[in-house]
Amino acid sequence: MTEIRLATVLLGASPFKEGNINETYRGQVLVDGGEVRQAVIKDLHLVELCNELLAFCLAKHVGIPIPDAFIGLVRPGILSVTKAPELPDGSRLVFVSTNVKVPNLTFRLTGADTIGRMTLLAEVAKWANLGKLYAFDTWIANVDRHCGNLLFGNSGDAWIIDHGHGFSGPAWSEGDLDPAKDFKSRLEDWMTPMLSAAQRGSRKQEATAMEASISGFDATEVSKISRIVDLLPPEKVKVVKAFIEGRVARITPGASKALGLPVIV
Incomplete structure (x- = not known):
């Protein structure tokens, strides 16, 4: 099974609206190993965040194409999010998926x-x-x-x-x-x-x-x-x-x- 990894959200993400209800951004994230990826970043409440993470792992398990997903760490001052679970140091946890650049x-x-x-x-x-x-x-x-x-x-x-x-x-x-x-x-x-x-x-x-x-x-x-x-x-x-x-x-x-x-x- 594919394990969820951590990605750090970088400064400069910008919001967009394409029918999405939650606040959603396009930006860059830094994943382990130093790779920078173009990503879609979603500000979600805890349960909805867990739904996304769990669904990703299950989809990968049965072989349905789904963009790579991460837990995104948003450090204070990097991106204004309000729903995402907050850590003791003020950082937030958001849902991140790789931007595959295919239209819906x-x-x-x-x-x-x-x-x-x-x-x-x-x-x-x-x-x-x-x-x-x-x-x-x-x-x-x-x-x-x-x-x-x-x-x-x-x-x-x-x-x-x-x-x-x-x-x-x-x-x-x-x-x-x-x-x-x-x-x-x-x-x-x-x-x-x-x-x-x-x-x-x-x-x-x-x-x-x-x-x-x-x-x-x-x-x-x-x-x-x-x-x-x-x-x-x-x-x-x-x-x-x-x-x-x-x-x-x-x-x-x-x-x-x-x-x-x-x-x-």
């Missing part, structure tokens, strides 16, 4: 005519990881997979982003994390209608294959490498671990429902 799907759809939009969504429908995405969003109870949360370039150069609304939402409490609960996938609204019957069947098979590949998943390691054990109270860590493990068996039924196919439990 909303941006590309907005700039296209009707034929162009249909053509673009048809490309997404053929994306090799689409079945896994249906499975992944079911697994982590991601309730916010809109078009802006998928970066999609030419020839299917695609990346998933923005998982603060995973695990039922950005401010979940222990009572929200019931593994047996049914969480709606927004893919059902904008992606599923673009799929043919054959494509829906294939995407379901891919989701089922992903479920089989993580059968018996133990969330102990991912809770450590994502750093949530260092950030969340023990009782929250215990509940989210049980949620991740319990959701594996919900992948095929949840993906089937999102695909508009019969659900067999």
